[in-house]
Amino acid sequence: MSAKTILCIGAGYVGGPTMAMIARQCPEYRVLIVDIDAARIRAWQSGEPPIYEPGLKELVAASLNRNLFFSTDVAAGIAEADIIFVSVNTPTKTFGQGAGRAADLQYWEKTARQILAHARRDVIVVEKSTLPVRTAEAMDRILRAAPAAVHFEVLSNPEFLAEGTAVRDLEQPDRVLIGGHDSESGRRAVAALVDVYAHWVPRERILTTNVWSAELSKLAANAFLAQRISSINSLSAICEATEANIGEVARAIGMDPRIGPRFLNASVGFGGSCFKKDILNLVYLCDHYGLGEVARYWEQVVLMNEYQEDRFVRNMVAAMFNTVAGKRIAVFGFAFKADTGDVRESPALRVCQALMAEHASVVVTDPQALPNARLELAVYGDRVTFESDPYTAARGAHAIALVTEWNAFRTLDYRRIYAAMEKPAFVFDGRNCLDHAALHALGFNVLPIGQKPLTHR
Numbered sequence: 397m398s399a400k401t402i403l404c405i406g407a408g409y410v411g412g413p414t415m416a417m418i419a420r421q422c423p424e425y426r427v428l429i430v431d432i433d434a435a436r437i438r439a440w441q442s443g444e445p446p447i448y449e450p451g452l453k454e455l456v457a458a459s460l461n462r463n464l465f466f467s468t469d470v471a472a473g474i475a476e477a478d479i480i481f482v483s484v485n486t487p488t489k490t491f492g493q494g495a496g497r498a499a500d501l502q503y504w505e506k507t508a509r510q511i512l513a514h515a516r517r518d519v520i521v522v523e524k525s526t527l528p529v530r531t532a533e534a535m536d537r538i539l540r541a542a543p544a545a546v547h548f549e550v551l552s553n554p555e556f557l558a559e560g561t562a563v564r565d566l567e568q569p570d571r572v573l574i575g576g577h578d579s580e581s582g583r584r585a586v587a588a589l590v591d592v593y594a595h596w597v598p599r600e601r602i603l604t605t606n607v608w609s610a611e612l613s614k615l616a617a618n619a620f621l622a623q624r625i626s627s628i629n630s631l632s633a634i635c636e637a638t639e640a641n642i643g644e645v646a647r648a649i650g651m652d653p654r655i656g657p658r659f660l661n662a663s664v665g666f667g668g669s670c671f672k673k674d675i676l677n678l679v680y681l682c683d684h685y686g687l688g689e690v691a692r693y694w695e696q697v698v699l700m701n702e703y704q705e706d707r708f709v710r711n712m713v714a715a716m717f718n719t720v721a722g723k724r725i726a727v728f729g730f731a732f733k734a735d736t737g738d739v740r741e742s743p744a745l746r747v748c749q750a751l752m753a754e755h756a757s758v759v760v761t762d763p764q765a766l767p768n769a770r771l772e773l774a775v776y777g778d779r780v781t782f783e784s785d786p787y788t789a790a791r792g793a794h795a796i797a798l799v800t801e802w803n804a805f806r807t808l809d810y811r812r813i814y815a816a817m818e819k820p821a822f823v824f825d826g827r828n829c830l831d832h833a834a835l836h837a838l839g840f841n842v843l844p845i846g847q848k849p850l851t852h853r
């Protein structure tokens with residue numbers, strides 16, 4: 397096979413790591429990543445990725461300027477590509493029809509039109525972004541306006557990586573899903589993409605389906621994952637009312653192989669750029685097809701998550717004598733999960749907003765997410781402060797609200813922290829990841845999720 401040029405449009409959390417993995421595993425391919433965000437491209441080019449992800453810097457360094465290149469020249473990239481991955485953002489629409497639920501496809505459509513304008517040879521266009529079912533049809537229609545000399549074949553190849561473990565997930569994916577049309581050119585395009593992944597992914601893990609199944613499977617996977625979190629979180633509320641223990645309940649049900657133990661950790665709620673957006677997208681699709689009952693079923697997963705975030709702050713206020721006004725609250729973690737700097741839809745945001753509505757004085761600490769946290773909370777001016785050192789953040793605080801399960805927070809010297817806090821000192825463990833008995837013995841009032849509070853009279 398002749399060497400191919402692979403282009404990826406969108407150098408974000410998905411495009412960057414995915415292409416770096418393809419470049420390393422397929423040294424005979426030239427892999428080019430383009431983005432309209434010049435600062436992002438400069439960061440990738442410098443070898444210091446603009447996003448934090450364990451192992452990513454080394455992965456990029458392995459191929460950078462060998463067969464992995466970054467550029468802002470989208471048109472030139474399209475002109476020389478054999479395969480184009482489109483990995484642009486598809487956020488929830490904030491305006492017009494479907495606002496707050498439907499996917500905002502403006503970046504997606506602009507990309508399709510750019511491909512149409514600049515492609516010079518037959519191209520396989522791969523949907524890497526998460527998209528509503530039947531988006532490939534719209535893409536096909538836009539691209540069919542092309543001169544007959546250029547053939548475009550659209551495939552769906554949704555990405556299942558999780559932030560925080562992206563490099564590992566890309567190296568050893570549970571499955572790679574490729575959806576294509578049941579036509580001769582469709583089958584040929586699917587085979588070409590299978591060839592790329594088969595460089596390192598065992599064939600039996602590469603699934604090929606029709607385009608619509610591939611598009612829907614990504615929404616369905618995120619809906620199921622988020623549903624598990626909302627399910628266990630809903631039970632955590634019952635535990636708090638009845639003195640059942642959510643850790644014990646999760647263990648007992650997780651040992652049933654039909655249920656399994658993963659994604660059963662009760663918490664302050666799920667975050668991230670995908671779960672909420674993709675479920676709302678599914679809800680919108682269901683309503684569009686007249687499936688109101690199905691839409692309401694999935695919508696409840698998001699509503700339960702918002703309830704859990706709000707409940708966390710309500711519990712804090714209640715435990716702290718019904719007022720946090722003027723009290724310093726140290727928020728431990730702003731990233732939506734550990735091992736990422738990504739704060740999109742982080743529960744920490746809603747928690748901080750609710751605390752500030754109660755006139756608390758909020759100080760945020762996080763090992764990787766402080767720059768993004770500053771941007772998210774900029775509207776609050778100096779009502780919120782930021783500290784890279786958790787000991788400084790906790791000094792003089794009435795409470796710690798642990799929102800992100802960073803390992804670094806598990807191993808802090810809590811005796812030292814307790815000594816520097818106002819008394820009575822509280823820990824609200826929104827991830828159930830600290831040693832509650834040990835903290836209680838130090839003097840803290842400890843309020844976990846779905847477990848009996850450990851308090852001092």
Ligand SMILES: NC(=O)c1ccc[n+]([C@@H]2O[C@H](COP(=O)([O-])OP(=O)(O)OC[C@H]3O[C@@H](n4cnc5c(N)ncnc54)[C@H](O)[C@@H]3O)[C@@H](O)[C@H]2O)c1
Pocket residue numbers: 405406407408409410411430431432433436470483484485486503506507524525526527555556557558559669670
């Ligand atoms: N983040 C995740 O964990 C994850 C996992 C699986 C799937 N996804 C999906 O992948 C897609 C991308 O997500 P992300 O987190 O990488 O988003 P992101 O915002 O980090 O990256 C998208 C990039 O696309 C660029 N872009 C937008 N329009 C462009 C254009 N016309 N030309 C060139 N570049 C353009 C933006 O500047 C941005 O850098 C989304 O659909 C998302 O749902 C994300």
